[in-house]
Amino acid sequence: MTSEIADEDWSAWPAPAKLNLFLHITGRRPDGLHLLQTVFQLLDWGDTVHVRVRTDGVIARVGDNAGIIEQDDLVVRAARLLQAAAPAGLGADIRVDKRVPIGGGLGGGSSDAATTLHALNRLWKCGLDEAALAALGLQLGADVPVFVRGHSAFAEGVGELLVPIELPRRTYVIVDPGVSIPTGALFQAAELTRDSAATTIEGFISGAATQNAFEPVVRARYPAVARALDWLGERGRACLSGTGAAVFVAVDGDKATEIAGRCPPGMRAWVANGINVSPLLAPAGDQRR
Numbered sequence: 281m282t283s284e285i286a287d288e289d290w291s292a293w294p295a296p297a298k299l300n301l302f303l304h305i306t307g308r309r310p311d312g313l314h315l316l317q318t319v320f321q322l323l324d325w326g327d328t329v330h331v332r333v334r335t336d337g338v339i340a341r342v343g344d345n346a347g348i349i350e351q352d353d354l355v356v357r358a359a360r361l362l363q364a365a366a367p368a369g370l371g372a373d374i375r376v377d378k379r380v381p382i383g384g385g386l387g388g389g390s391s392d393a394a395t396t397l398h399a400l401n402r403l404w405k406c407g408l409d410e411a412a413l414a415a416l417g418l419q420l421g422a423d424v425p426v427f428v429r430g431h432s433a434f435a436e437g438v439g440e441l442l443v444p445i446e447l448p449r450r451t452y453v454i455v456d457p458g459v460s461i462p463t464g465a466l467f468q469a470a471e472l473t474r475d476s477a478a479t480t481i482e483g484f485i486s487g488a489a490t491q492n493a494f495e496p497v498v499r500a501r502y503p504a505v506a507r508a509l510d511w512l513g514e515r516g517r518a519c520l521s522g523t524g525a526a527v528f529v530a531v532d533g534d535k536a537t538e539i540a541g542r543c544p545p546g547m548r549a550w551v552a553n554g555i556n557v558s559p560l561l562a563p564a565g566d567q568r569r
């Protein structure tokens with residue numbers, strides 16, 4: 281007899297990654313944060329967050345998570361934030377199966393945080409609605425609310441003003457050039473275009489908005505990303521996601537695996553499908569280990 285909590289006490293919750301199908305910066309808020317317009321495309325690929333409830337009030341991460349210090353881990357910070365709304369004495373063990381590269385512009389950490397908020401809101405029976413969870417998420421990062429809302433979306437503000445959008449089902453090849461890009465430093469780049477004219481959802485749908493404002497900056501500063509864009513650019517219209525480093529291209533489904541398989545040394549490639557609704561929004565009880 282050991283004091284281990286039984287395996288079945290764990291539940292597993294999906295944390296999908298995202299792509300930014302375009303990204304314009306239209307201005308800055310008085311607090312320095314940038315106003316942007318983007319389309320978030322959720323993917324059927326991402327991390328998995330495993331959670332089990334504790335009754336001693338402790339929040340602990342189990343295992344390593346890609347070298348991230350436990351106190352800084354967005355899953356731990358999300359749990360601590362939500363704990364104020366939980367019945368006294370409840371805590372959690374949290375374990376992350378990390379697949380999404382860190383600093384990849386694919387929103388991995390943000391999605392882990394959103395998933396933790398949803399999972400513990402349910403397991404702790406906090407009773408917060410989606411809007412309250414999204415507001416908590418925004419305290420953790422600009423990309424968290426879209427994952428809390430769980431729908432591909434046209435976004436404005438710092439990424440928190442979201443209009444759900446139905447995107448055509450596409451298959452993407454995503455390439456990690458093997459470098460990690462710090463989001464904050466990229467937003468500070470002097471050469472960043474910060475005065476793009478505002479577009480609309482219709483503008484995006486008609487093909488008028490396709491650029492990522494960070495792409496020229498990242499291309500010039502990170503040769504590995506430039507190489508990935510050039511390689512993928514021979515297969516279709518290659519784009520940077522977020523502040524990078526990951527780049528992607530939409531391709532015919534049957535070609536995707538072959539393209540990913542020919543990814544140059546030093547880079548990693550994945551195939552993922554765009555989805556409109558996050559698997560996180562599956563009905564209660566559908567979360568499986």
Ligand SMILES: C[C@](O)(CO)[C@H](O)COP(=O)(O)OP(=O)(O)OC[C@H]1O[C@@H](n2ccc(N)nc2=O)[C@H](O)[C@@H]1O
Nearest residue numbers: 312313314390421422423424438439463464467522523
């Ligand atoms: C580039 C995107 O990934 C697009 O989806 C997001 O805008 C970035 O979102 P994120 O990774 O959640 O970034 P955060 O953790 O919120 O912000 C990191 C840092 O980037 C800068 N930042 C972020 C978002 C924003 N709209 N303006 C900014 O200037 C701030 O210096 C901030 O301290």
Ligand SMILES: Nc1ncnc2c1ncn2[C@@H]1O[C@H](COP(=O)(O)OP(=O)(O)OP(=O)(O)O)[C@@H](O)[C@H]1O
Nearest residue numbers: 353354382383384385386387388389390392423522
């Ligand atoms: N669970 C987590 N997963 C990934 N990164 C985390 C996590 N917790 C904290 N972080 C920190 O967040 C930063 C980057 O997070 P993330 O990988 O989500 O960024 P990103 O890929 O650039 O995505 P985004 O598009 O949201 O900017 C790193 O500094 C990392 O140490």
